[in-house]
Amino acid sequence: xxxxxxxxxxxxxxxxxxxxxxxxxxxxxxxxxxxxxxxxxxxxxxxxxxxxxxxxxxxxxxxxxxxxxxxxxxxxxxxxxxxxxxxxxxxxxxxxxxxxxxxxxxxxxxxxxxxxxxxxxxxxxxxxxxxxxxxxxxxxxxxxxxxxxxxxxxxxxxxxxxxxxxxxxxxxxxxxxxxxxxxxxxxxxxxxxxxxxxxxxxxxxxxxxxxxxxxxxxxxxxxxxxxxxxxxxxxxxxxxxxxxxxxxxxxxxxxxxxxxxxxxxxxxxxx
Amino acid sequence: xxxxxxxxxxxxxxxxxxxxxxxxxxxxxxxxxxxxxxxxxxxxxxxxxxxxxxxxxxxxxxxxxxxxxxxxxxxxxxxxxxxxxxxxxxxxxxxxxxxxxxxxxxxxxxxxxxxxxxxxxxxxxxxxxxxxxxxxxxxxxxxxxxxxxxxxxxxxxxxxxxxxxxxxxxxxxxxxxxxxxxxxxxxxxxxxxxxxxxxxxxxxxxxxxxxxxxxxxxxxxxxxxxxxxxxxxxxxxxxxxxxxxxxxxxxxxxxxxxxxxxxxxxxxxxxxxxxxxx
Numbered sequence: 001x002x003x004x005x006x007x008x009x010x011x012x013x014x015x016x017x018x019x020x021x022x023x024x025x026x027x028x029x030x031x032x033x034x035x036x037x038x039x040x041x042x043x044x045x046x047x048x049x050x051x052x053x054x055x056x057x058x059x060x061x062x063x064x065x066x067x068x069x070x071x072x073x074x075x076x077x078x079x080x081x082x083x084x085x086x087x088x089x090x091x092x093x094x095x096x097x098x099x100x101x102x103x104x105x106x107x108x109x110x111x112x113x114x115x116x117x118x119x120x121x122x123x124x125x126x127x128x129x130x131x132x133x134x135x136x137x138x139x140x141x142x143x144x145x146x147x148x149x150x151x152x153x154x155x156x157x158x159x160x161x162x163x164x165x166x167x168x169x170x171x172x173x174x175x176x177x178x179x180x181x182x183x184x185x186x187x188x189x190x191x192x193x194x195x196x197x198x199x200x201x202x203x204x205x206x207x208x209x210x211x212x213x214x215x216x217x218x219x220x221x222x223x224x225x226x227x228x229x230x231x232x233x234x235x236x237x238x239x240x241x242x243x244x245x246x247x248x249x250x251x252x253x254x255x256x257x258x259x260x261x262x263x264x265x266x267x268x269x270x271x
Numbered sequence: 272x273x274x275x276x277x278x279x280x281x282x283x284x285x286x287x288x289x290x291x292x293x294x295x296x297x298x299x300x301x302x303x304x305x306x307x308x309x310x311x312x313x314x315x316x317x318x319x320x321x322x323x324x325x326x327x328x329x330x331x332x333x334x335x336x337x338x339x340x341x342x343x344x345x346x347x348x349x350x351x352x353x354x355x356x357x358x359x360x361x362x363x364x365x366x367x368x369x370x371x372x373x374x375x376x377x378x379x380x381x382x383x384x385x386x387x388x389x390x391x392x393x394x395x396x397x398x399x400x401x402x403x404x405x406x407x408x409x410x411x412x413x414x415x416x417x418x419x420x421x422x423x424x425x426x427x428x429x430x431x432x433x434x435x436x437x438x439x440x441x442x443x444x445x446x447x448x449x450x451x452x453x454x455x456x457x458x459x460x461x462x463x464x465x466x467x468x469x470x471x472x473x474x475x476x477x478x479x480x481x482x483x484x485x486x487x488x489x490x491x492x493x494x495x496x497x498x499x500x501x502x503x504x505x506x507x508x509x510x511x512x513x514x515x516x517x518x519x520x521x522x523x524x525x526x527x528x529x530x531x532x533x534x535x536x537x538x539x540x541x542x543x544x545x546x547x548x549x
Contacts, residue, residue, distance in 0.1 A: 001460045002394040009429040011381055013348035022342075033283050182363035185321050192352040192428060193380035201376075204366035211410050212362060 016194040020202075025184050032177040035146075035170070049248045050240065051148040052155050057252040058140040062133045064259045073262045074125070078132045080255060084139060096138045104131040146170050164233040168220075175216075180209055272297040272432065272463060273318055278327035280313055287313040288488050291327070295465065297431070300458045302474035302496065303467040305484030306510040311467040312359065314484070315436050318465060319356040320347065352381065355430035359437045361417040365409035370401060370420050373409055377428035395423040399453070415446035422453075432463035439470055451476055471511065475500060485509045 065077050085093055107130045108123070115123040140149075150167050154160070183205045195201065273295040280288040288310045295301055303311045316322050317329065323338040330336065331350060341347045358364045367373040374395050378388040396402050399419040404412060409420055418438065425433065438454075439447050454477050458464050468474055474481050474496050481499045483506075485491035491509055492499055499505070506512045 001398075001456065002390075004391065005394070005426065005429055006460050007429075008431060009352065011349065011352050013345055013352065014382070015345045016348070018344065179363055182358060182360065183366060185316075186356075186358060186364040187366065189319060189321065189351050189356050190377050190424065190428075191380055192348045192377060193382050195380060201366065204368070208362070208366045208410060 011192075013192060014194045016191075018188070018191060018195075018198065020198065021184060021188050021191070025181065025188070028177050028181045028184065032174055032181065035174050035177070048242060049143075049244045050152075050242070051144045052152040052239075053245055053248055053252075054140050054144055055149060055152045057248070058136050060256065061136050061252070064256065065129050065132050065136075068129075068259065068263070069125075070262045070266055071125070073259050074128055074132065076258055077136075077255060078128060080251065081132050081135050081139070085135060088139070088143065092139075092142045096135055096142055099138050100131050100135040103134045160233045172216075176209070176213060179212065180205070183209060272299075272332055273465075274328075274330045275317075275324075276328045278317065278324045278329055280310075280317060280322060280325050282313075286488055288317070290489050293482060293490065293493065295463065297463055298458075298461055299480060300454075300464040300478040301466070302478040302481045303465065303484065304469070304471070304474055304481055304499075304511060305491075306469075306486060309484040309486055309509075310488040311484055312436055315356070315434050315465065315467055319354050319434050320350055321356070352377075352428055353431045355425035355428060355433050357418075357421050357425055357433070357435045357438060359440060361414070361421040364421045364424070365417060367409070369406050369408055370396070370412070370423075371405040373420055374423045374427045377424060381428065391427045391429075395427045398426070399423045400449075414441045415443060418442060418446075418450070426457075430462075432465065433457060435464070435466045437467055437469070439468060439473060447473075469511070471500060471506075483509060483511075 061077060061081075065074065068074055068077075085096060088096070104127045108127045111123050111126055147167060147170070150163050150170070153166075154163055187201055187205055191198075191201070273293070275291055275293045278288060278291040279286070291310075291314065303314060305311050313322070317324060317336075320331075320336055320341050323329075323336060323341055328335065331354070334340065334346065334350065336350070341350075365373055367376055371392055374392045375388050378391050383391070392405075393402075396405055399422060401416065401419055401423060404416060404420075409417060412420060418441075422435075422438075433454075435454075438450060442450065451473055454464060454466070458477070464477065466473075466477060478496055481492075481494060481496040482490055483492040483494075483499060486509065492502070492505060494502075503512065503516070506516075507514060
């Protein structure tokens with residue numbers, strides 16, 4: 001054993017700024033926990049709605065909300081979205097509302113000059129449209145697993161390979177995030193002094209991550225070949241229909257009919 | 272040196288540690304045992320200040336380790352120099368261009384002169400048998416060599432305590448034996464060793480004290496290692512051994528083993544005492 005290793009180190013570090021490292025770690029932790037939370041969403045129940053229906057009707061609702069010029073339909077859609085939001089867990093409710101409120105506030109600020117030009121209609125209509133559409137899409141994202149939504153894409157005749165690539169990307173983002181996080185932790189633990197070349201160390205982490213991800217990609221491909229992968233990927237899914245689906249379709253079909261009725265009525269009025 | 276009282280930690284809603292109370296003195300060698308997912312790695316991360324406790328208190332040599340204190344850049348760096356951590360996956364720990372640079376990273380951070388840095392790097396590479404790999408990229412090393420490089424990189428900072436997360440994972444038997452011997456040497460040199468492992472024989476070899484975690488993320492036992500190894504029912508309860516696992520004594524040397532091919536044999540599957548003799 002060398003002499004220096006037998007003695008206690010008398011070391012007093014100099015202060016150094018490494019907020020970039022702490023911020024990167026926090027941002028990554030947030031991202032990983034969000035994706036994990038997605039993956040561990042509650043298992044489907046008897047009243048759970050098939051993600052395919054959710055995807056179809058959410059997109060339809062977003063389109064109808066964008067197209068409508070009638071406050072009556074807009075407020076009906078908003079009421080539906082808010083009611084749906086009310087039955088969500090408090091955590092989901094908070095997150096969805098926070099995003100919706102931020103985007104709506106931003107839209108409101110952007111549209112403020114139009115009010116000065118005398119266009120009060122847009123100032124009222126647009127933020128409500130944005131809030132309704134963003135909240136509906138956010139609800140879809142928070143109440144469905146991403147993997148389920150990707151499988152639902154299959155019903156839209158999306159190519160299998162596209163679904164596969166998206167699916168595997170989401171899965172491996174978590175793995176990449178975890179590996180990056182470990183590397184950043186290691187860098188933080190070993191950065192015990194003043195580092196004037198922080199970005200060099202960070203580029204080292206990025207480089208080693210790139211090499212490892214390439215290796216992992218090759219390994220995954222080899223494993224797939226060993227399991228009989230021939231270059232074609234098929235998404236197999238069982239289509240189920242529950243009470244929840246029936247209720248969901250009924251409400252959304254009602255909204256679509258309401259849109260058609262109100263729009264036709266308005267057009268007839270104009271005529 | 273390490274004093275934890277009623278410490279708890281959770282990842283989002285998943286509890287990783289709860290009600291953990293432990294004191295580890297300077298110069299001790301302690302093994303952490305427990306099944307997968309019982310919180311050993313989280314406990315080690317907490318000891319090293321990678322994470323701070325959600326509840327309870329943790330003090331290192333009287334310095335309270337909290338989220339706030341870890342945000343104090345200067346104090347946190349002094350703490351990280353004194354507690355070295357070897358990650359379970361060495362790949363994540365190595366990010367420099369070659370092995371020499373990897374080992375020199377810590378001493379250079381500490382502001383040591385280039386002569387001293389070279390001395391430390393040379394000593395560490397010699398200690399771990401890595402002299403011939405000094406200019407090799409860590410990426411091209413074998414698993415055992417990567418682990419040795421990670422240990423060398425940590426040792427070069429001369430920490431008081433060494434925390435190792437399953438250091439034998441993925442090593443060949445010869446490297447395993449060598450590493451166990453090396454850890455013993457470090458312990459004799461006065462370093463505090465905290466090692467997590469599933470390997471009961473390693474625990475017996477390198478530590479006098481073992482802390483056993485159970486599936487409830489709490490400490491099920493904190494005993495001298497030899498006593499813990501005799502409590503087969505406890506080891507079985509926490510899924511560290513199966514009911515075929517038993518001890519033989521051979522000329523004063525006690526070792527554990529199983530008879531996997533005789534699983535259905537009535538002599539073996541019957542009543543197995545906690546300590547059988549050949």
